Amino acid sequence: MQPLILASKSPRRQELLKQVKIPFDVIPSDVDEAQYPMKSGPEEYVETLARAKATHVLDQHPDRTVLGSDTVVVVDGEILGKPKDSQDARRMLRQLSGKVHTVLSGVAILSEDGETVFHGRADVRFFPLTDEDIQTYIDSGEPFDKAGAYGIQGFGAMLVEEIRGDYFTIVGMPVAQVVRALRSFSH
Template sequence: MKPLILASSSPRRKELLQQLRYQFTIRTSEADERLEPDWRPEDAVLHLSRKKAEAVFAMHPEAVVIGADTIVVVDDVIVGKPSNRQAAVTMLKHLSGRRHQVLTGVTIISARKTTSFYNQTDVQMYDLSDKEIDQYVESGEPFDKAGSYGIQGLGAMLVKQIHGDYYSVMGLPLAETARALQTFSITPLPS
């Protein structure tokens, strides 16, 4: 069996692959993550996942490499990660009481083939008070997350409803990724 590499330093993606008992290593991608302003969100997330996978695959052509990227979209505009406290507060105020989309793109590369797909989940936030936003930002959780929140942590208290794949909001659509990995002859470790 070929070695499996996750081209991501995301602790959430690592946890998710471990949850399904995959044996893998992590190699962080140094791919350029700049986006063209006229790209549609689905094109952007697929492009980023592919660039990450390709960058690591170039150094490990004997492996099967997974690249992934997650973006938050509000009113067809991609919302990035906050650069500072004020940016996190502004993003959360913008998401308050609104529905937005979380898209996670996944690219899996081996020497014989490449597969890319994305998953979109709609997320509805509660109406958030300034106090709730300030307390959440003070926790430090928003700062490495697209849209300034993490659904798997304290950010769960901000989310009223989701329609779609919870794991995709965390950063990796597990079931879809597992099925794609099977086509590369990659399976979890037996229990």
């Protein structure tokens, strides 16, 4: 059997698949997320984006199994994507300061034989952040390629007071759910 295709260039998702010893090739999807406005709730939205990314790569490799994924941060009813610049990162981190937010990671596993689509969820509480905390984190360079302007697996761990739910969803993919879905998918 050929390795899974991961339709993402995310180093975090690649590490998660390596961690659970799933063989994979990386063929990033270049889906324009702006083409997919949120028409329903954030759960459906993140699943729609994951499916779109997997479909784009499956269309190019119809004989393979493709995994697409997308992660969003939701706070006060607003979806926070990746920050455009340091000012946008500062705005997001201020919005997350001292609050609970939800992280959703959508997953779509597709092949010519079928599909399974789901999402993982975790609630994260940030400590109240000072302007100095925020500036130090922005200066680290870490916020710029991450939904919600932070990465829990890196320096951003200092921002987090509490987690409820799946840690790996916050990193970028609910890996235990993925393993189980792949097992049932291949039977």
